[in-house]
Amino acid sequence: MAILRMGYAHVRVTDLAEARQHYTQTLGLDEVAAVDNKLYLKGWDEWDHHSVVLEEGGVGVVKFGFKVQYEDDIAQIENRAQKFGVTTERVSKGEEFEVGEILRIHSPSGHFFDIYSEITSGQSDVGNVNPEAFPRDLRGIGAPAIDHALITAEDVGQMERFLHDVFGFWTAEKVATTLDPADQHNIAIWTTGTNQIHQLAVLEGPQAKLHHFAFRLEEGWEITRAADIMAMDDVPIDVGPTRHGITRGKTVYFFDPAGNRNEVFAGGYLSFADRPMVTWTPDMIAKGIFYHARELNERFTTVLT
Incomplete structure (x- = not known):
């Protein structure tokens, strides 16, 4: 599987x-x-x-x-x-x-x-034979691909068991109330089934809500350029450009015209099933989310769609 x-x-x-x-x-x-x-x-x-x-x-x-x-x-x-x-x-x-x-x-x-398993398929815009590094006619940010999503759930522990048992994912990182496994309550998890650092993250919150879905960029400098494009296009920026402590990725969060939160994400380390899980404690969650400023704005933790 x-x-x-x-x-x-x-x-x-x-x-x-x-x-x-x-x-x-x-x-x-x-x-x-x-x-x-x-x-x-x-x-x-x-x-x-x-x-x-x-x-x-x-x-x-x-x-x-x-x-x-x-x-x-x-x-x-x-x-x-x-x-x-x-x-x-x-x-x-x-x-x-x-x-x-x-x-x-x-x-x-x-x-x-x-x-x-089946979807109409073809090739990327640069083709499969002697491809260029990227298309010449990129528009705007030029996001290559979708990357991951963060959703909310009332019971993060139950969702973690579901993703482990049904999807075969493992937890790469988490925020937990204590380091004692016997008395541990998970506030957030970052899960994956490949060496991608996370495919689906789950944050404690209301059922069936979306925090954000993200698009991959390749290089850290592209994150800054993406923020510049957003400024040119009057796109509301939530946070960034900055770096995550969790996953180590570089990031900008922003909103589409309907109010759904997007992210562009670059970097992050490789995850493997045998890599020890990283645990963050609640007093360090601001550092984990936004490594530089170490502050969470109210909008980031309350705006869901």
């Missing part, structure tokens, strides 16, 4: 035209289709049909898609999910645009996760 990566984020926006401008011109994603009041987008270094779905009508996340390597992985994850005790359903091929058969999981946090 192998979850390769987060395949797509499907989020709601209040105005599709405004969202199109933000995601294609500021973030620099490619528009690949517009169907049934939904906009389908991808980064220049992604080969699957889409990695972002924007649906007009509100805010927040509709669902996340996770791609697995083999079709048999879907059944294995289904068995694990049913054993864990969560609700699952099968979605026929074609019901989700350009996606094959889906296992939809109703997670303990109230979020919906789509597990699939």
